Amino acid sequence: MPGAGPAGAATMRAAVQHRYGPPSVLASSEVGIPLPGRGDVLVQVGAAAVHPGDYFVMTGEPYVLRLVFGLRRPRHGIPGRDLAGVVAAVGKDVTALRRGDEVFGWSTAGTLAEYACVPADNLVSVPADLSVVDAAAVPTSALTALQALRDIANVRPGQTVLVTGASGGVGSFAVQIAKVLGAEVTGVCSTRNVDLVRSLRADHVVDYTRTDFTRTEKRYDVILDNVEAQPLAAVRRALTPTGTLIPNSGRGGRWLGPLGRIVRARMLSGFTRQQLKPLLSVEKRKDLLTLADLLATRQVTPVIDRTYPLDEAADALRYVGAGHTRGKVVVTV
Ligand SMILES: NC(=O)C1=CN([C@@H]2O[C@H](COP(=O)(O)OP(=O)(O)OC[C@H]3O[C@@H](n4cnc5c(N)ncnc54)[C@H](OP(=O)(O)O)[C@@H]3O)[C@@H](O)[C@H]2O)C=CC1
Numbered sequence: 001m002p003g004a005g006p007a008g009a010a011t012m013r014a015a016v017q018h019r020y021g022p023p024s025v026l027a028s029s030e031v032g033i034p035l036p037g038r039g040d041v042l043v044q045v046g047a048a049a050v051h052p053g054d055y056f057v058m059t060g061e062p063y064v065l066r067l068v069f070g071l072r073r074p075r076h077g078i079p080g081r082d083l084a085g086v087v088a089a090v091g092k093d094v095t096a097l098r099r100g101d102e103v104f105g106w107s108t109a110g111t112l113a114e115y116a117c118v119p120a121d122n123l124v125s126v127p128a129d130l131s132v133v134d135a136a137a138v139p140t141s142a143l144t145a146l147q148a149l150r151d152i153a154n155v156r157p158g159q160t161v162l163v164t165g166a167s168g169g170v171g172s173f174a175v176q177i178a179k180v181l182g183a184e185v186t187g188v189c190s191t192r193n194v195d196l197v198r199s200l201r202a203d204h205v206v207d208y209t210r211t212d213f214t215r216t217e218k219r220y221d222v223i224l225d226n227v228e229a230q231p232l233a234a235v236r237r238a239l240t241p242t243g244t245l246i247p248n249s250g251r252g253g254r255w256l257g258p259l260g261r262i263v264r265a266r267m268l269s270g271f272t273r274q275q276l277k278p279l280l281s282v283e284k285r286k287d288l289l290t291l292a293d294l295l296a297t298r299q300v301t302p303v304i305d306r307t308y309p310l311d312e313a314a315d316a317l318r319y320v321g322a323g324h325t326r327g328k329v330v331v332t333v
Pocket residue numbers: 051052053140141144164165166167168169170171188189190193208226227229248249250251254279280281320323324325326327
């Protein structure tokens with residue numbers, strides 16, 4: 001897009017993949033700057049977070065993902081969903097944002113690049129004093145945690161909530177959001193992350209290398225299981241009689257995986273509707289605004305594990321794919 005890039009450049013740097021595969025399929029390339037449609041915003045990307053979900057989409061495994069993202073090769077050559085940056089240009093119908101605004105939000109793909117085209121409805125203003133890296137870390141993971149705890153589990157003050165993978169991208173937000181909702185929170189993590197999870201205001205921390213939470217006497221009203229290291233039936237033992245378990249390992253695809261497991265568990269293991277609920281999180285602008293408030297008032301603070309420059313996006317995805325991140329991994333552009 002002539003005029004949008006620096007000195008009117010029409011091309012940009014991006015992490016591009018032409019086929020499914022390991023992180024080495026991602027190559028730093030020069031490509032055309034996308035053109036914003038009528039309701040779109042062209043964002044000059046400052047930072048873009050990467051998720052386990054981005055890793056699965058890059059590899060094209062499990063295969064069922066290819067039904068959505070392209071059968072033979074990825075439909076979107078540039079991966080990446082979450083971003084923060086500055087508005088470089090707006091489409092004809094966009095009135096709420098203007099060139100120069102600092103924004104964060106999500107796209108279906110294409111954020112691992114110098115510029116990304118995003119529907120204006122997917123973006124909100126970055127709260128004052130929040131860095132571009134912190135803002136990019138928020139959208140998908142924090143929205144997932146918020147919707148799981150507030151909307152699906154309907155967490156109420158005084159309830160007991162257990163979060164597995166409490167040191168990870170979703171878990172580190174979930175611990176903080178459960179506290180905001182007034183719950184008594186237990187985070188499950190490894191020894192090296194105990195202090196981190198305590199610093200997120202967890203009331204109790206279970207080190208899974210020493211204690212199996214499914215084998216203690218303690219019972220929880222809500223369990224958000226971001227790891228699914230134990231079978232659902234074992235985790236059910238740790239629920240109160242009216243408790244709710246939300247599995248969220250992302251295994252088998254974002255929606256098909258949880259739905260498949262829940263149908264099987266309900267049919268074969270006698271889980272009730274109340275005991276087991278699928279997490280089908282959907283990005284909503286009003287939830288992003290809620291999160292912007294929580295960030296502005298410092299009730300929620302992103303945890304950043306590592307940042308990588310755009311040219312090393314493959315290394316960022318390799319690291320995320322290994323599954324041991326502490327908070328979020330962000331690519332800076
Ligand atoms: N439904 C949705 O919309 C979304 C789903 N997801 C899914 O949620 C899952 C979690 O995502 P995310 O938080 O980003 O993942 P991360 O990779 O960021 O975090 C995983 C964390 O879990 C810890 N961990 C590993 N094994 C255990 C264990 N047995 N018990 C407790 N903690 C453990 C890891 O640390 P260590 O190994 O050091 O213990 C790491 O900190 C993913 O599978 C992802 O696909 C994510 C975003 C959206």
